[in-house]
Amino acid sequence: MRKIKKQKIYLLALLLPFIMFVIGFEIGPLVAMIKNSFYADNGIQVTINQYITIFKSKFYLQAIQNSLVISLFSAVVSVIIAVIAAYSITKFSQKIQNRILMITNMTSNFEGIPLSFSYIILLGNNGLFTLLFSKIGWDVFADFNLYSWTGLILVYVYFQIPLAVMLIYPSYQGIKKQWKEASSLLGGSTSSFWLHIGIPVLLPSIVGTFSILFANAMGAYATAYALVGSNYNLLSLQIASLVASDVALKPQLGSALGVLLAATMIGAMWFNGRMMRRIRRDLK
Amino acid sequence: MKSSLTIHKVIVGLLVIYLLIPLVGTFLFSIAGKWDHTILPESYTMKWYIELFQDERFYDAFRRTLFLIVMSVGLSVVIMLPTIFIITVYFSKWEGLLQAVAMLPYGIPPIVGAVGLIKVYSDGPIQIAGTPWILIGAYFITILPFMYQGIRNSLRTLNAVQLVDAAELLGATKFQAFRTVVFPNIISGILVSTLLSVALLFSEFAFANLLVGGRFETLQIYLADKLNSSGHLTSAIVITYYSMILLLTGTVLKLTFRNEKYPVVSNKKRILSFFRKQYSHKNTTLEGEK
Amino acid sequence: MSYVTIDQVTKGYENQVVLNDISLVLKKGEFATLLGQSGCGKSTLLRSIAGLEDVDLGRILIDGKDITNLSPRQREVGMVFQSYALFPNMNVFDNIAYGLKMKKIKNIKSRVKKMIEMVDLIGKEESYPHQLSGGQQQRVALARALVMEPKVLLLDEPLSALDAKIRKNLQKELKRIQKELDITTIFVTHDQEEAMTMSDRIFVMNKGQVVQSGSPSEIYTSPVNTFVAKFIGNYNVCNMEAFRKLVRSTELKGNEVAIRPEVLQLVSVGEDSLDLQENWVIKGIIKDVSMTGNVLRYEVETEESVFLVDYLHHRGNMFEQGARVHILVPKKECIIL
Numbered sequence: 001m002r003k004i005k006k007q008k009i010y011l012l013a014l015l016l017p018f019i020m021f022v023i024g025f026e027i028g029p030l031v032a033m034i035k036n037s038f039y040a041d042n043g044i045q046v047t048i049n050q051y052i053t054i055f056k057s058k059f060y061l062q063a064i065q066n067s068l069v070i071s072l073f074s075a076v077v078s079v080i081i082a083v084i085a086a087y088s089i090t091k092f093s094q095k096i097q098n099r100i101l102m103i104t105n106m107t108s109n110f111e112g113i114p115l116s117f118s119y120i121i122l123l124g125n126n127g128l129f130t131l132l133f134s135k136i137g138w139d140v141f142a143d144f145n146l147y148s149w150t151g152l153i154l155v156y157v158y159f160q161i162p163l164a165v166m167l168i169y170p171s172y173q174g175i176k177k178q179w180k181e182a183s184s185l186l187g188g189s190t191s192s193f194w195l196h197i198g199i200p201v202l203l204p205s206i207v208g209t210f211s212i213l214f215a216n217a218m219g220a221y222a223t224a225y226a227l228v229g230s231n232y233n234l235l236s237l238q239i240a241s242l243v244a245s246d247v248a249l250k251p252q253l254g255s256a257l258g259v260l261l262a263a264t265m266i267g268a269m270w271f272n273g274r275m276m277r278r279i280r281r282d283l284k
Numbered sequence: 285m286k287s288s289l290t291i292h293k294v295i296v297g298l299l300v301i302y303l304l305i306p307l308v309g310t311f312l313f314s315i316a317g318k319w320d321h322t323i324l325p326e327s328y329t330m331k332w333y334i335e336l337f338q339d340e341r342f343y344d345a346f347r348r349t350l351f352l353i354v355m356s357v358g359l360s361v362v363i364m365l366p367t368i369f370i371i372t373v374y375f376s377k378w379e380g381l382l383q384a385v386a387m388l389p390y391g392i393p394p395i396v397g398a399v400g401l402i403k404v405y406s407d408g409p410i411q412i413a414g415t416p417w418i419l420i421g422a423y424f425i426t427i428l429p430f431m432y433q434g435i436r437n438s439l440r441t442l443n444a445v446q447l448v449d450a451a452e453l454l455g456a457t458k459f460q461a462f463r464t465v466v467f468p469n470i471i472s473g474i475l476v477s478t479l480l481s482v483a484l485l486f487s488e489f490a491f492a493n494l495l496v497g498g499r500f501e502t503l504q505i506y507l508a509d510k511l512n513s514s515g516h517l518t519s520a521i522v523i524t525y526y527s528m529i530l531l532l533t534g535t536v537l538k539l540t541f542r543n544e545k546y547p548v549v550s551n552k553k554r555i556l557s558f559f560r561k562q563y564s565h566k567n568t569t570l571e572g573e574k
Numbered sequence: 575m576s577y578v579t580i581d582q583v584t585k586g587y588e589n590q591v592v593l594n595d596i597s598l599v600l601k602k603g604e605f606a607t608l609l610g611q612s613g614c615g616k617s618t619l620l621r622s623i624a625g626l627e628d629v630d631l632g633r634i635l636i637d638g639k640d641i642t643n644l645s646p647r648q649r650e651v652g653m654v655f656q657s658y659a660l661f662p663n664m665n666v667f668d669n670i671a672y673g674l675k676m677k678k679i680k681n682i683k684s685r686v687k688k689m690i691e692m693v694d695l696i697g698k699e700e701s702y703p704h705q706l707s708g709g710q711q712q713r714v715a716l717a718r719a720l721v722m723e724p725k726v727l728l729l730d731e732p733l734s735a736l737d738a739k740i741r742k743n744l745q746k747e748l749k750r751i752q753k754e755l756d757i758t759t760i761f762v763t764h765d766q767e768e769a770m771t772m773s774d775r776i777f778v779m780n781k782g783q784v785v786q787s788g789s790p791s792e793i794y795t796s797p798v799n800t801f802v803a804k805f806i807g808n809y810n811v812c813n814m815e816a817f818r819k820l821v822r823s824t825e826l827k828g829n830e831v832a833i834r835p836e837v838l839q840l841v842s843v844g845e846d847s848l849d850l851q852e853n854w855v856i857k858g859i860i861k862d863v864s865m866t867g868n869v870l871r872y873e874v875e876t877e878e879s880v881f882l883v884d885y886l887h888h889r890g891n892m893f894e895q896g897a898r899v900h901i902l903v904p905k906k907e908c909i910i911l
Contacts, residue, residue, distance in 0.1 A: 011370050018367040021359075022385055025421040026428070029400025030392070036403050085299045088292035100296060102537070107303040109529050112489050113507050114522040118306040121313055121515045128309060128319070162303060219393025222489035226508060236395045243399050244494040251403060258399040265391055443657065449626050450659040452646040454673030454722060464672075468663040 037255035050256035060238065060257065067235035068264070070149075071217035074156035079210050081157075082164030083202070089165070090172045101169065108162035116226035119146060119155050147228050155223055160213050167212065171205035204276050211272035215265045235261055307526070314519035332520040342521070345506035352416060352502065353485045356423035357478055360431045363424075365474070368435045369462060373445050386432035389425045394490035397422065401495060416500045422491045427481035434477025438470035476539050483532040486525070576635075577602040577758055578726055583622060583632035592618045593629070594782040600775075603756040605749070607769040610779035611805070616762045619779075620728050623760065625649050636725050647676075652719030653728040656735060658711045660703040666690070666714050667699040673722045689717040692751060709740040716748070720755065727752070729761045733768065745772060766806050770794065778802050795834075799911055803832040808882055810835060811911075816878035821854040821903070828910035835884040839902040840872065840893055854903040856881070860893050874901055 040047045054060045089100050110118070122128050123146045130144075145151060175198055183193040221236040230237055235257060242254030313319070317327035336342055371382050389397070401422055406413040412421075444466050451461035489504040498505065503525060510518050578600040585593040592615050600606050608616040621627040623634055625646035633642045641649045660669050670689055674682045690696055693713040703711055712732055719727060732748075733741045749772055752759050763769055769776050770790045777787045778801075786798045794806055803809035809832040817831045818824060840860075841848065848855055858874040858881065865871070865887065872883040872893060881901060893899060 008374065011374055014366050014370055017363045021363065021421065021424050024404075025401065025425045026385070026389060029397060029404050031400075032403045033396070033400035036400075081299075085295055088295040088299075091289060091292040092296070100300065103300055103303060105533065105537070106530060107307065109483065109487065109533060110307060110526065112487055113504055113511075114310075114487075114525060115306070117507070117511055117518055117522055118310045120511070121519060122306060122309045126515075128313065158302075158306070161299075165299075215391070215393075219395060221393070221395045222493075222504075225489075225493070226511060236393070239395050239399060240494055243402050244497070251399070255399050255403065258396045262392060262396045265393065269391060442662070443659070446655055446657065446659045447661060449624075449646070450653070450655060450718075451661075451672070451676075453624060453626075453649075453651065453653050454718065455647045455676040456672075457647065460676060465661050465663075469661075 033255045033258050036252055037259045039252045041250060041252055043252065050253050053253060054256055054260070059233070063233045063235045063238045063257075064260065066233055067218055067261075070152060070156060070234070071214045074153060074160050074217050075210050075213035077153075077157050078160035078164040078213055079168070079206060081161055082168045082209070083206065085161075086165050086169040086172055089169060101166065104162040104165045108159075108166060111159040112222035113226045115159055116155060116223050119151070119158075119227070123151070123154075147231060149232070152224065152227060152232065155227060156217055156220070159220075159223065160217065163216070164209055164213055167209040168202070168205055171202050175201055207275045208272055211268045215268050218261065218265055218268070310519045310522050313516060314523045316516065332514075332516040333524070335517055336520045336524065341501070341506060345501050345503045348416070348500055349486065349503040352419055352423060353482050356420045356485065357427065357481050359420065360424055360427055360481065361474065361478060364428075364431045364435055368432065368439065369444070369466065372436065372439055373448055376445075383432070383436075386428050390429040394422075394426070394488070395494070397425070398491055398494040401491075414496055414499050416496065418495050419491060419500070422495060423485055423488065426488065426491070427484060430477050430481055430484070434473055434480075435470065438473030439466070441473075442466065442469050444470075472539060476536055479532050479536045479539075483529050483536075486529055486532070576600070577604075577637060578623075578760070579633075579635040580619070580623070581633040581635065583619070583629050583634065585618060585622065585627065585629045585631075591782050593622070596632070596782070596784055598777060598784060598787065600758060600760070602758055605752055605759045605761065605772060605774045607761045607763060607773040607776045608779055609763060609766060609769040609776050609805075611764055614779040615782040616764075616779050617730055620653075620730055620760060620762050623726070624651055624653050624728055650722075650724055651726045651728055652722055652724035653730065654712070654715045654719050654732045656731040658703070658715040660711055660714055660718075662703055665700050665702050666695060666706070669703070669714055670718045670721050672718065677722070685721055689721040692720070692754075693717045694747075707740075708736050709744060712736065712744060716751070720751070720757070725758065727757050727759045729759065731762055731764070734763070734765070741768075748772070778805065780805075796909060797832060797911075800830055800832070803909070803911065807834050808884075809833065809909075810838075810881050812879055812881075814910075820856045820876055820878050823854070826908075826910070830911045832909040832911055833881075833903060833907060835871070835882040837904055837907040838881065838883040840874070840883055840885075840899045841902060842893075843898040843900060848900065848902070852905060854905060854908075856901040856903060858899055858901055860895055860897045860899060863893070863895060874899065876901070 036043075037050055038046055038048060040049060054064075089097055092100070120127065123130055123144065125146075127146070146154075179197055180193055183197060184190075188196070219236065221240065224232065224234050224237055225240070228234075228237075230241060239254050239257045239261065242248075242250045242257065312325055314332055315328050315330065316325035317329040319325035368382070371378050401418060402413055405411060405418050412418045447465045447469075448458070448461045451465045452458070456464065487504065488502075489508065492500075492502045492505055493508070496502075498509070501509070507518070507521055507525065510521060576599040580596055580598045583593050583596045584591070594615075596615075596619060608619060610616045618627060622629050625641070625644060625648075629642065633640055635641065636649070636651070661672065664672065667686055667690075670686045671682050674685060679685075690699060693716055695710065695713055695717070698706065698710065703714070706714065715732070729748075733744055736744065745768065761769075761772060773790055775787060776790055776793050777784045778793060779785065780801050786793060786802050793802065797803040797806055797809065800811050803811055811830055811832045812820075814826060814828050814830055818826055839853075843857070856876050858876040860872055861875045861880065862873040863870060864873075868887050870885045870887045870892075872885070874881045874883055883901065
């Protein structure tokens with residue numbers, strides 16, 4: 001007995017580096033952030049003023065709203081496109097399907113700074129297409145400004161789509177051919193099949209994909225940073241400038257915003273779980 | 285049937301074009317000489333690449349990024365392998381806790397993580413904010429979910445617990461069992477999550493910018509800094525950088541294609557498939573019994 | 575003459591007792607089976623003997639040596655797992671040689687070769703586990719355990735993943751090898767038929783306890799309680815009060831009576847050659863007839879309960895559904911529980 005115990009202690013010692021890293025760089029900083037959000041600017045008094053400041057400030061409420069709207073919007077658009085596109089993909093031969101998936105895979109890695117840059121050289125003020133189109137005489141892009149709300153949406157949708165396709169595509173594989181056959185044998189039409197069987201089966205994965213995309217956009221920083229810098233009021237950009245800019249550091253306020261952002265993301269995940277359980281009782 | 289396939293062709297065609305245009309455009313721009321009023325460039329040149337590869341700053345940035353990646357991924361393999369092994373085999377009641385801890389970073393975007401890290405390490409006993417060391421720590425946590433999943437799944441598929449039991453009964457020590465029976469069988473699984481982690485860290489910008497910034501210029505910081513200079517040169521950087529990512533993910537693809545029906549290359553996709561497995565656990569076991 | 579001794583072993587997880595004060599003794603060379611439904615503790619007991627589980631209380635001895643606190647590698651026991659647990663990165667030869675290498679034993683080659691011959695796998699030395707059939711994998715697992723010349727061989731439902739025919743073959747072969755090497759073997763199964771064909775001795779387990787032990791025929795013909803009666807054969811178990819009513823007798827004591835289906839006889843109503851001296855007689859109606867190859871099984875409904883009656887399948891003893899019959903119950907075959 002004693003021998004076994006001794007061995008376990010020795011094994012536990014091997015876990016120490018992991019525990020140190022987790023405490024030092026995961027749990028510790030999180031706790032520090034939450035704690036810090038309840039301090040005044042001077043870092044001495046304990047207060048909930050930071051949160052009050054946020055909820056009284058039009059500026060920060062605007063940032064939260066902008067982030068929420070752009071995340072919701074880009075997630076909804078991408079999911080819709082992905083549901084349609086993934087269905088179309090399943091209509092091709094396995095070989096072509098794999099090719100297309102490979103392309104989505106490749107492009108899903110194209111995000112952040114390089115992606116923004118690519119859009120800047122194509123559609124920026126002196127962008128390739130901008131100049132090209134104005135010379136050819138198309139004025140579709142005449143009013144278009146990449147460094148704005150629409151530009152941001154365009155880029156966000158771009159990096160969300162490949163991800164959404166890859167997430168939704170496998171669930172089409174879950175719809176078995178026999179189901180369609182059984183449904184038509186029982187007198188169902190194609191549309192009634194999708195209404196009663198197809199969509200309900202896809203729904204968990206659609207909801208799951210949606211919340212992942214939403215969280216993905218909420219936390220996105222690099223893309224926005226490269227594209228609009230601090231010209232546009234987004235939650236992630238505001239947090240960054242409060243904790244790590246050259247001017248006007250307000251780490252406590254930044255912490256409070258960070259807590260709110262984290263809370264939104266946890267909320268999205270929680271919502272995902274709830275919906276999953278509600279929609280698909282058969283899974284639990 | 286035929287006419288409906290046309291619709292699908294159009295849809296998929298549009299999707300592919302939409303996805304590829306920025307890449308193709310950037311690529312053309314990086315090899316274009318003069319290009320301002322035609323559909324395709326008027327002349328081509330390699331001078332942007334030559335210029336890039338003569339830039340010391342580029343090499344330095346590349347070297348720094350490589351250093352960070354090797355350190356954090358290396359540390360992660362060395363630490364996570366025994367940790368997950370020990371917990372699955374000997375302390376299985378803690379598996380849930382390990383999973384929660386390992387998956388948590390996925391729910392915390394770097395922007396949030398950075399806030400706490402700056403707070404902890406800018407004063408107090410360990411002042412490493414602004415140095416590469418804080419980045420190594422942050423990156424260790426960033427890749428934690430992927431490394432965890434990769435290693436744990438490999439151990440599960442292998443049925444490692446029982447193999448170790450068998451080896452021990454045949455006279456092996458725990459360490460011998462791990463080295464001769466477990467390790468050789470999970471290498472390829474670990475390789476995949478390692479490469480994915482490398483690709484992920486290659487494109488990491490948020491932590492690098494917020495925690496260290498210009499004081500330790502990584503590839504991404506260098507790129508961001510070059511955004512406002514010559515477009516052609518920056519395109520060359522983007523394409524070079526992206527080729528490296530493709531090389532990495534291409535290798536992963538090949539490795540996974542060998543064992544799986546469809547490749548799981550994106551980190552995020554791995555995460556979703558993880559959640560899905562959690563939810564449909566009962567379903568899958570039923571299917572397995574068929 | 576005890577070779578393996580389990581002495582008052584108890585084990586529990588949290589608030590559930592898995593092994594409840596188990597004691598048993600095996601002779602050298604004996605083939606013993608732990609038989610029970612899943613969750614009865616049989617596998618846990620086996621794993622405790624192997625050292626893969628700690629026990630809370632009690633001792634385990636092999637060949638006079640207390641091994642309770644030894645690690646698995648020091649116990650000199652061999653084990654074959656249900657899912658074989660072959661090392662996927664090694665071929666057949668290396669799998670079998672693994673233990674010898676770990677213990678740095680000499681002349682590995684000749685010993686492995688001998689073992690490969692014994693389990694009839696010549697020509698497969700270079701194959702990897704995934705290239706082998708389930709039966710072949712099982713042989714490798716067996717050879718891997720036996721090559722170490724363990725004092726005790728532990729088999730954890732080794733045949734349950736195989737299909738019926740291969741299973742029958744391997745049962746015979748396993749028995750042959752076991753006799754040839756005269757190795758003390760503990761076999762775990764939930765299949766009573768398998769237990770009957772293989773074992774010298776059976777330990778029937780239920781809820782973490784050994785409820786009965788004995789030779790296969792002892793267990794089969796005289797179960798000690800309802801659980802064993804129902805689990806081992808398809809015993810007709812009848813409440814004693816109901817049975818007294820059926821046979822109109824008051825001389826019987828006990829709570830329940832158990833009667834094997836194959837000792838019962840059916841006689842058409844009207845035939846008068848009833849031996850009332852040796853038999854009880856119960857009136858009934860044939861409710862259903864089913865056939866499993868060579869056995870005809872009648873379900874006979876009586877006033878109190880349904881009795882199963884088994885007959886060998888030949889023309890002379892066919893009864894139609896709905897036929898009125900008398901069931902003859904031999905008095906000496908009634909087991910009072």
